Structure formats: C-alpha cells, structure tokens
Amino acid sequence: MDNQPGASGLIFNEPSLWEKSRKGRCAISLPKADVERAELDKDLTGDAPELPQLSELDVVRHYTRLSQWNFGVDSGMYPLGSCTMKYNPKTNEVQAALKGFAGAHPFSGDEFSQGSLKLMYNLEQYLAKITGFDTLTLQPAAGAHGELTGMLMIHAYFAKKGKQRSKIIIPDTAHGTNPASAALCGYIPVNIKSGEKGILDPETVAAVMDEDTAGIMVTNPNTLGLFESNISKIADIIHSKGGLVYGDGANMNAIMGIVKPGEIGIDVLHLNLHKTFSTPHGGGGPGSGPVAVGKALEPFLPVPRVVKDLDSYKLVSDYPDTIGKIHTFYGHFGIMVRAYAYILSMGAKGLLDSSRLAVLSANYIKESLKGTLNLPYDMPCMHECVFNDEFQSKNNVTTVDMAKRLLDYGFHPPTIYFPLVVHGAFMIEPTETESKEDIDQFIDAVKAIAREAEEDPEKLRKAPFLTKVTRLDEVTAARKPCLRG
Numbered sequence: 001m002d003n004q005p006g007a008s009g010l011i012f013n014e015p016s017l018w019e020k021s022r023k024g025r026c027a028i029s030l031p032k033a034d035v036e037r038a039e040l041d042k043d044l045t046g047d048a049p050e051l052p053q054l055s056e057l058d059v060v061r062h063y064t065r066l067s068q069w070n071f072g073v074d075s076g077m078y079p080l081g082s083c084t085m086k087y088n089p090k091t092n093e094v095q096a097a098l099k100g101f102a103g104a105h106p107f108s109g110d111e112f113s114q115g116s117l118k119l120m121y122n123l124e125q126y127l128a129k130i131t132g133f134d135t136l137t138l139q140p141a142a143g144a145h146g147e148l149t150g151m152l153m154i155h156a157y158f159a160k161k162g163k164q165r166s167k168i169i170i171p172d173t174a175h176g177t178n179p180a181s182a183a184l185c186g187y188i189p190v191n192i193k194s195g196e197k198g199i200l201d202p203e204t205v206a207a208v209m210d211e212d213t214a215g216i217m218v219t220n221p222n223t224l225g226l227f228e229s230n231i232s233k234i235a236d237i238i239h240s241k242g243g244l245v246y247g248d249g250a251n252m253n254a255i256m257g258i259v260k261p262g263e264i265g266i267d268v269l270h271l272n273l274h275k276t277f278s279t280p281h282g283g284g285g286p287g288s289g290p291v292a293v294g295k296a297l298e299p300f301l302p303v304p305r306v307v308k309d310l311d312s313y314k315l316v317s318d319y320p321d322t323i324g325k326i327h328t329f330y331g332h333f334g335i336m337v338r339a340y341a342y343i344l345s346m347g348a349k350g351l352l353d354s355s356r357l358a359v360l361s362a363n364y365i366k367e368s369l370k371g372t373l374n375l376p377y378d379m380p381c382m383h384e385c386v387f388n389d390e391f392q393s394k395n396n397v398t399t400v401d402m403a404k405r406l407l408d409y410g411f412h413p414p415t416i417y418f419p420l421v422v423h424g425a426f427m428i429e430p431t432e433t434e435s436k437e438d439i440d441q442f443i444d445a446v447k448a449i450a451r452e453a454e455e456d457p458e459k460l461r462k463a464p465f466l467t468k469v470t471r472l473d474e475v476t477a478a479r480k481p482c483l484r485g
C-alpha cells in the first residue's frame with residue numbers, strides 16, 4: 001500500500017464547533033474599553049445566545065479540515081466523463097472579481113454599464129466565431145436551460161409558420177437532458193438507436209423523419225465520446241422535411257478550432273461556458289449555457305439583446321417574435337467574465353491546442369487501458385472514452401466497486417453507468433489540463449484495481465477503505481443524509 005499510485009488519504013475526524021467548545025476560550029481580543037461598562041437591557045436583547053467558545057486555532061483548523069473533506073479539480077484529477085472538469089486558471093477569478101465587474105448593478109442602466117455590455121457583446125462575437133453561427137444569447141443559466149431555450153425557439157418558429165409539429169428525434173447517445181427539454185416544450189421524443197459503430201446512420205433518421213417532426217437533437221461529439229461524422233447528411237434529411245437540427249454543444253471542448261457546428265448543418269446549438277470555457281462548476285453553482293443560432297431562428301432569441309450602436313452598447317428588447325426572457329436581467333454575468341478572460345488568454349491557437357490535447361489525452365487512456373477494461377466501441381475517440389466492467393464481472397466485480405476503490409488511490413471516479421447504451425459504463429474524460437504524469441498515475445491505479453479484481457474480488461466489493469466513510473448505502477444516504485461529521 002505504501003507505494004500505491006495516487007494518495008493514501010490523511011483525513012481528520014472533526015467534531016462540530018459546539019462539541020469542541022470549552023468555556024472561556026475566545027478567538028478575539030478587543031481593545032480595552034475607554035467608556036464605562038453598562039448592562040444591556042435584557043427586555044430588549046433577551047438572553048445571550050449559546051455560542052461555542054473556541055480559540056482562533058480551533059476555528060482555523062475546523063474549517064481547514066472541513067475543506068479537506070471536499071474534493072475538487074484543485075486537489076486532484078477529476079476524470080468525470082461528460083462533465084469536462086478541467087482546471088480553471090486563477091486569473092479568470094481575478095478578472096471576475098475586478099471591482100467594476102463584481103460591483104456592476106443590473107439597474108445601473110446602459111449608460112453606466114458600457115464596459116460590462118462591451119464584454120458581453122465581444123463574448124457573443126467570439127463564441128459566434130468559434131461555433132460558426134451568426135449570433136447568440138448569453139442568457140441561459142446552464143446547458144439544460146440552453147436546450148430549453150433552443151427548443152422554445154424551435155417551437156416559436158413552427159408557431160410562426162402556422163403549423164406546429166408534435167415530435168422530435170432523439171438518439172440513444174444523447175445527453176439525458178435532451179429528451180427532458182424537448183418534453184418540457186410539449187414535443188414527444190422519438191428515440192432512435194445508434195449504429196454498430198456508436199454513431200448515427202442517416203438511414204435510421206430518414207426512416208422516422210416526417211412532416212410532423214420538428215427536427216432532431218444531436219449531441220456531437222456524442223455521449224460515447226464519438227464524433228457524429230454523418231451529421232451533414234442527417235441535417236439534409238431533416239431539412240428536406242422542413243425540420244431543424246438542434247446541436248448539443250456541451251462537448252465543444254473536443255472540437256474548438258476544428259469543427260464549426262454552424263457550418264455543418266446545425267441550426268441551433270448550446271454551449272456550456274462552465275465546461276468548455278473554463279469556469280468552476282459542480283455542486284449546483286451558477287453556470288452559463290449560451291445558445292447560438294443561424295438566420296432562421298434569430299428573430300426568436302430571448303431579450304434583452306446586446307446591440308452595438310456606433311461606439312456604444314445598449315440592451316434592446318424590441319423584437320416582436322422573441323420568446324421573451326428566460327432569466328432575470330441577462331444571465332450569469334460573472335461566468336461570462338471568466339469565459340471572456342479564458343478566451344482572451346488562450347487565443348485562437350490556444351483553444352485549438354486545448355481541444356487537440358483533450359482528444360489526445362482521452363485516446364492515450366483508451367489505448368493504455370484497452371486490455372485492462374473492456375472497450376465496447378474500439379475506435380478513435382474524442383475527448384472521452386467509455387469502458388465497461390465486462391472483464392471484471394466474471395469475478396463479480398462491478399463498475400461501482402472499481403469506482404469506489406479509485407477513491408482509495410486518490411482519484412475522483414469517472415462517470416459510471418452513463419451513457420445508458422453501454423452496460424456498466426465507466427466513462428473517462430481526462431481533459432487537456434492533466435499532465436502525462438498524472439494521467440499515468442491514474443492508468444496505474446486502474447490497472448492495480450483490475451489486478452485486485454482478479455486476486456481479491458471479495459475485498460474490492462467492500463471498497464473504499466481509506467475515505468472518511470466507507471461503502472455507503474447510497475439510497476439511504478441520499479434520503480436521510482447525516483450532516484454531522
């Protein structure tokens with residue numbers, strides 16, 4: 001165990017502040033009073049609250065230890081497939097905290113918000129350029145919210161034409177939010193299967209596309225980490241029946257500077273700034289899911305829109321066909337600042353290189369672990385690769401056992417049991433920010449676990465051992481969380 005790759009875990013037990021409290025301890029020292037002591041009027045203040053009594057060091061250690069129970073990109077590799085948990089350069093945080101941005105108030109009015117509006121306008125231009133679209137909205141607060149916005153625009157498009165459609169095609173490799181967003185807009189999702197190679201066959205799409213179908217939602221690269229190389233043919237089939245193509249661009253991290261979705265037949269696409277454009281995410285914090293559109297959907301964009309008027313910028317809401325507002329004000333501005341800082345600091349070449357590196361890292365893992373874990377779709381992948389537990393299942397070791405054991409080696413586990421098309425999926429997305437040394441450690445850890453699955457499967461089924469809590473009953477843990485240390 002001494003030389004195992006990864007970490008061996010040093011985790012303190014930590015009682016609550018009330019349990020640590022000792023009468024008379026105090027973390028503050030106030031200057032000597034220079035006025036006379038006076039009793040407070042008990043009728044007004046009531047009894048003093050029972051606060052824990054602690055020294056400064058007690059408090060510092062308490063919160064530092066609690067912070068160490070958490071795991072984030074800053075503490076280790078986080079290869080969670082479909083989530084792009086890349087490292088977020090700290091300069092983005094510094095820019096977002098600049099007083100002019102952090103203190104900007106949405107009621108300041110256009111005249112006093114020129115810098116913020118210019119940033120939003122420029123960010124729109126950059127994202128339009130990266131994706132190959134005419135224009136976009138920054139308003140949606142997450143990827144799924146972007147999907148809803150896109151579907152509302154498609155709905156408005158058919159409403160304007162005077163003939164609403166009832167269905168939408170969704171492949172089995174789509175992200176789970178896609179059918180949910182379509183259904184929220186009243187469309188009936190029509191599921192279709194991918195072909196043998198894990199990507200869509202145009203014939204499968206042609207067989208179900210008709211004039212009562214609004215279009216298709218394609219995640220590209222798809223959730224198997226594969227590029228839908230028939231996308232242009234598929235778009236032609238959809239367009240020939242008057243439908244529209246929705247592109248889920250949350251996986252744009254694999255194709256920046258390489259593929260422009262707006263130029264290969266996609267009509268509307270959302271991005272996840274909190275994945276591809278390097279802003280922290282996870283734990284339900286604020287996100288941003290801009291939606292880019294071509295000419296057909298532009299009139300339906302949410303309002304207000306940022307408009308450049310000579311050298312000044314303004315928010316304009318006067319668009320008769322707009323779907324209206326989908327967020328208060330104009331979305332999560334702080335995330336936009338981070339994404340803008342990221343794009344500027346990377347430059348076009350930097351973004352291209354980061355996509356290439358993300359793809360290289362995933363393929364390196366795929367090739368290195370191929371004989372260790374079963375690889376259901378053995379072809380070049382994009383930014384993530386999907387294995388499963390077929391080899392280990394003969395010893396009754398499953399994906400979840402291996403994922404739990406990875407915690408003992410100091411790695412956040414990959415995404416498991418998703419995508420649903422792969423039984424027992426183990427989906428790894430290293431991102432471009434992990435070094436080869438760290439990726440090699442991860443590969444060594446997975447190989448070591450695969451050996452354990454052969455030699456001591458019984459033990460593996462009880463993992464993890466070095467974490468603060470060991471194997472949890474996850475259903476009970478979710479239903480009755482224990483929030484004490």
Ligand SMILES: *Cc1c(COP(=O)(O)O)cnc(C)c1O
Nearest residue numbers: 082142143144175177219248250
């Ligand atoms: C993450 C993701 C989404 C959803 O994005 P949220 O910001 O979590 O709502 C949608 N599609 C794909 C392919 C994703 O990876």
